[in-house]
Amino acid sequence: xxxxxxxxxxxxxxxxxxxxxxxxxxxxxxxxxxxxxxxxxxxxxxxxxxxxxxxxxxxxxxxxxxxxxxxxxxxxxxxxxxxxxxxxxxxxxxxxxxxxxxxxxxxxxxxxxxxxxxxxxxxxxxxxxxxxxxxxxxxxxxxxxxxxxxxxxxxxxxxxxxxxxxxxxxxxxxxxxxxxxxxxxxxxxxxxxxxxxxxxxxxxxxxxxxxxxxxxxxxxxxxxxxxxxxxxxxxxxxxxxxxxxxxxxxxxxxxxxxxxxxxxxxxxxxxxxxxx
Numbered sequence: 001x002x003x004x005x006x007x008x009x010x011x012x013x014x015x016x017x018x019x020x021x022x023x024x025x026x027x028x029x030x031x032x033x034x035x036x037x038x039x040x041x042x043x044x045x046x047x048x049x050x051x052x053x054x055x056x057x058x059x060x061x062x063x064x065x066x067x068x069x070x071x072x073x074x075x076x077x078x079x080x081x082x083x084x085x086x087x088x089x090x091x092x093x094x095x096x097x098x099x100x101x102x103x104x105x106x107x108x109x110x111x112x113x114x115x116x117x118x119x120x121x122x123x124x125x126x127x128x129x130x131x132x133x134x135x136x137x138x139x140x141x142x143x144x145x146x147x148x149x150x151x152x153x154x155x156x157x158x159x160x161x162x163x164x165x166x167x168x169x170x171x172x173x174x175x176x177x178x179x180x181x182x183x184x185x186x187x188x189x190x191x192x193x194x195x196x197x198x199x200x201x202x203x204x205x206x207x208x209x210x211x212x213x214x215x216x217x218x219x220x221x222x223x224x225x226x227x228x229x230x231x232x233x234x235x236x237x238x239x240x241x242x243x244x245x246x247x248x249x250x251x252x253x254x255x256x257x258x259x260x261x262x263x264x265x266x267x268x269x270x271x272x273x274x275x276x
Contacts, residue, residue, distance in 0.1 A: 003193060003197075003198065003199040003200070003216040003217075004038040004039070004071070004182075004198065004199035004200075005036065005037050005038050005199060005200050005202060005205055005209070005212055005213055005216055006037060006038060006039045006040060006041045006071060006073060006182065006199070006200070006201045006202070006205075007032045007037045007039075007040050007041065007201075007202060007205040007206050007209060008041045008044050008045065008046040008047065008184070008201050008202055008203040008205065008206060009028065009029075009032065009040045009041065009042050009046065009047055009064070009206050010028070010046055010047060010048075010206050010207075010240060010243050010244050010247070010254070011042070011043065011047040011048050011049070011052065011060055012024035012025055012028060012244075012254045012255065013048075013255065013257045013258065013259060014255050014257055015257070016257055016260075017257040017258050017259040017260060017262070018259075020052070020056045020059060020060060021254070021255060022059060022060070022063045023253075024252075024253055024254045024255070025060070025063040025064055025067050026063070026066070026067040027252060027253050027254075028067075028247065028252055028254055029064065029067040029068050029069075030067070031209075031247070031250075031252050032205070032206070032209055033068075033069060033070065035205070035208075035209025035210050035213065036209050036210055036213035037070065037205055037209050037213070038070045038071060038199075039068060039070035039071030039072055039073070039097070040064055040068050040070070040071075040072050040073075041072075041073045041074075041075060041100065041162070041182075041201045042060060042061055042064040042072065042073075042074055042075065043057050043060055043061060043074060043075045043076075044075035044100070044102075044133075044162075044201070045075075045102075045135065045138055045164070045203065046203035046206055046239070046240055046243065047060075047075065048240060048258065048259055048262070049075050049077070050077070050078070050079070050105070051259040051262070052259070054078075054083060054086070054087070057087060058087070058090050061074045061087075061090065061091060061094060061096065062094050065094045065095060065096060071097040071098070072096045072097050072098075073096065073097060073098035073099065073100050073131060073162075073201070074087070074090075074091035074094075074096045074098070074099055074100070075099075075100045075101070075102070075133065076088040076090075076091055076099045076100065076101050076121060076125075077100070077101040077102035077103075077104065077133060078104070079104055079105070079106065080104075081104075081116075081117050081120050081121070084101055084104070084117065084120070084121045084124075085120050085121050085123075085124035086124070087099075088101065088121045088122070088124040088125035088128075088130075089124045089125055091125055091128060092124075092125040092126075092128040096128065097128075097129065098128060098129040098130070098131055098159060099121070099125045099128055099129075099130055099131070100130075100131040100132070100133045100162055101117075101118060101121045101130070101131070101132065101133060102133040102134075102135055102138060102139055102143075103117075103133075103134075103139040103141065103143045104117065104139070105138060105139050105140055106140065108140060108141040109141070111144065111146060111147050111150070114143070114147050115147055115150045115151055115154070118132060118147070118151040119151055119154050119155055122151065122155040122157055122158060123155065125157070126155070126156065126157045127156070127157050128157060129157055129159030129160075130155065130157045130158050130159060131158075131159055131160050131161060131162055131182075132148055132151065132158070132161050132162075133161070133162040133164070134161060134162070134163045134164065134165055134174060135162075135163075135164040135165065135184065136165060136170075137164075138164075145173050145174065145176070145177055148161070148174075148177060148179070149177070152179075158179070159179075159180060160179045160180030160181055160182065160198065161174055161177070161179050161180070161181045161182065162181075162182045162184060162201050163181055163182070163183055163184060164183075164184030164185055165184075165185070166185040166188060167188075168188050168191055168192070171183065171185070171188060171192055172195065175192065175195050175196050175197060180198045181196075181197050181198050182197070182198060182199050182200055182201040183197050183199075183200050183201075184200070184201055184202065184203070186200060186202050186204050186212055186215065186224070186227040186228075186231070187224045187225070187227050187228040187231070188224075189215050189216065189219055189224060189227075190215070190219035190220065190221060190223075190224050193216070193219050194219070199216065200212060200215075200216060203239065203240075203243065204227055204230055204231065204234075204243075206243045206247070207242075207243040207244075207246040207247050207250075208227075208230055208246075208276075211223075211226055211227060211230065212227065214226075215227060230276065233272055233273065233276060234273075235269065237262075237263055238263055238264075238265060238269055240258055240262060241256060241258045241262060241263065241264050241265045242265055242269065242273055244256040244257070244258065244265075245265040245269075245270060245273050246273055246276060249273065249274060
């Protein structure tokens with residue numbers, strides 16, 4: 001079985017992260033497609049989506065749609081329901097292949113309120129396939145299977161999930177729902193695929209698409225360990241800047257700029273990244 005790989009793409013920025021670099025999106029997508037990805041997941045965690053303005057997000061999504069020959073899922077999660085729904089509607093209007101929404105960060109929502117938020121977003125892009133995005137470390141609270149079931153019961157376009165939880169015992173309950181599930185934590189892929197995961201939406205694939213593709217094609221512990229080592233080298237706080245630095249170092253015309261307050265790559269890390 002072919003397991004789809006979507007790169008959770010970085011968003012090219014310039015001017016020390018102050019401005020969107022739309023011109024860099026097409027060559028980035030070409031690089032990703034040459035590396036074996038089946039499509040792109042844009043404006044998500046790796047894409048600094050919550051740090052971008054609404055205008056920047058719709059411009060970036062449109063540029064990715066123009067450049068991407070494969071599938072495009074647009075992350076539309078935002079702090080408010082109104083902006084989330086507007087971004088989802090825009091994703092449908094540009095011909096994206098899906099819209100994904102993370103539980104809104106900062107304020108912990110009760111189950112009923114969270115269901116209303118997701119239902120509003122799904123209705124805004126209907127009939128575009130809709131994906132719920134579970135990532136407790138970013139939302140600050142969990143997206144429960146019960147909420148997912150309730151959203152699916154009240155909508156017609158829930159297509160699946162993006163699950164970036166870890167360790168594995170936090171992933172397994174989502175696989176039990178029977179929905180198309182993309183895994184975000186790449187080292188967990190061998191076990192998740194064995195238990196029915198559909199594919200991966202991978203931040204590492206932004207700069208190392210062939211390495212992630214290899215794990216999906218041959219899900220061995222050894223290949224998964226390579227991905228764990230890459231994540232360890234990139235670091236948690238410098239992960240996005242590190243991906244951009246590696247892309248630039250490999251000749252992709254993208255600046256290593258990230259948006260403040262994210263930290264840039266400094267000399268000690270650059271020396272490590274140059275060995276990858």
